[in-house]
Amino acid sequence: MNLNPIVYAIPVFMLTVVIEAWVARRRGIKVYDIPDALTSLHHGVLSEVTGVLWKLAGLGMYAVVYENFRATDLPADSLAVFLFALLAYDFCYYWQHRLGHEMNILWAAHVVHHSSEYYNLATALRQSSTGRFFGWIFYLPLALAGVSPSVFFAVAVIDLLYQYWVHTELIGRLGWLDRVLVTPSNHRVHHGQNDYCIDKNYGGILILWDRLFGTFADEREGEKIVYGIRTPLNSFNPVWGNLHYYAQLWEESVRTRGWRAKLGIWIAPPGGWTDQPLAHFDTATFSYYDRQTPTAIRWYAWIQYSLIIPCLAQLLAIGAMLPIAMTLTYALGIIVTTVTIGFLLEGRHIAGILEVMRVSLFGGAFAASSTWFGFESPSLLRFAIGVFALASVIWLVPHARSAKLVPSAS
Ligand SMILES: [Zn+2]
Ligand SMILES: [Zn+2]
Incomplete structure (x- = not known):
């Protein structure tokens, strides 16, 4: 292989x-x-x-x-x-x-x-x-x-x-x-x-x-570097992280009149459509993106992430050999997982419900089936994942309520 x-x-x-x-x-x-x-x-x-x-x-x-x-x-x-x-x-x-x-x-x-x-x-x-x-x-x-x-x-x-x-x-x-x-x-x-x-x-x-x-710059002593981009992402959703600038370019090109100008936006330098020089950046006034994610939710997210890794390794190892529909389903499952965990970290009101659905679906499917995308899963592992999924749901529901990760009743 x-x-x-x-x-x-x-x-x-x-x-x-x-x-x-x-x-x-x-x-x-x-x-x-x-x-x-x-x-x-x-x-x-x-x-x-x-x-x-x-x-x-x-x-x-x-x-x-x-x-x-x-x-x-x-x-x-x-x-x-x-x-x-x-x-x-x-x-x-x-x-x-x-x-x-x-x-x-x-x-x-x-x-x-x-x-x-x-x-x-x-x-x-x-x-x-x-x-x-x-x-x-x-x-x-x-x-x-x-x-x-x-x-x-x-x-x-x-x-x-x-x-x-x-x-x-x-x-x-x-x-x-x-x-x-x-x-x-x-x-x-x-x-x-x-x-x-x-x-x-x-x-x-x-x-x-x-x-x-001519593009070399030496690190300056005494000037703290602030990392990131001038128009901040402000999101923990990795799908949006990949698409946000395309969306911005699309909006700009829809707003712009004339086909030459519309296409020109895509090959212009970043921010080039504004015709403004890059503004001075003040490191002292920078504020970090922080959603105040509760510690319990951070731990939960880490634990769920640790289960994505073996799934990713499996997909990388055998994805090309599985039937295409299966590979696409597996890929989609992993992508959805990263998005729902991102929503939890962002504190979105929909995050709790989505995560309960995701864990129930994936945990239930793993526990109920003797194979997992071509992998013969031992019954002990199936039992363990089933218990883990159930424990995740039982733990998550009250924590999601207290962190307001469910739609409010009012
Ligand atoms: Zn770069
Ligand atoms: Zn780098």
Whole structure:
């Protein structure tokens, strides 16, 4: 079985997030907000789920171009080819990332990664579900040069996984490394809303590209970075997190008169339709998105999230082998879970009812059936999940009432 390497990385991600949160707590620094971190993780889940659907739809354009238009055959087992491919990928990544910040339709996908107001390892996992639409275009030079899909896939995963560790406030300056590689210091700048941070430090592995093309900014001592986006997401719903900027572009283009102008909005720089220069950002007056989620609901959300992970791993492992209707049902179930948990964290009045329905449906289905999407579930596990679902409902109902997560009677 050709298992997605992300499946192996999931336990490492979870463990390192917990360690980072623990170290930050010991040092007395607030780098995590639980609802925000869970939302980041939900975005990561959604991105992987949509990746399975993307593959099912046969939209691997890189392979199509490689098969039909490659200029030469570069051997897949050569170290030199591998290193060349990694360097070339990182170069293409710089431009994909840069255009992702400079063109509205690409920013609509990439904005997801910037929507957290906190900077931590969970933020690294806040990945877009729609970036695959146009992302492949930037890597076509590699396909044309004859880099095989297997080598391309390997260097893409390396480039992505490399970027995980730099999403932390716990690692300070690293001397000359900060000027050669992408590091926590220079990537913090990339996620900042401060004036000096905007549109800087796009690199994936090498920050040299930014120094070469004039987009490098060094982290400033004595100026606290405020993370996030200038028009805040203000939501814990990962589906909305993926769609909100497309919705804004759509509204703007409907409002605008003339087809040229309407289409122009999609390729203009972010906010370009206002014709206003970017306003000065005052770090002192920034207020974080905080729905005052009760501690009990935060714990509940974490526990439910921990059950999404084995489901996601299963979907990534066997999604391509299941009948399509089954894969779609499983994917939808996971997506719905992230949304209802998001509603709980936001304190929506509909959240309690939706969550009781979700837990009853999924828990009941797991307990009642001898197989779970191709997995022969042992009766003890079925019993345990059934009891867990029942306990979740019994626990949730009074807590949802006291947290006003049900429609009020008045
Ligand atoms: Zn970015
Ligand atoms: Zn980042």
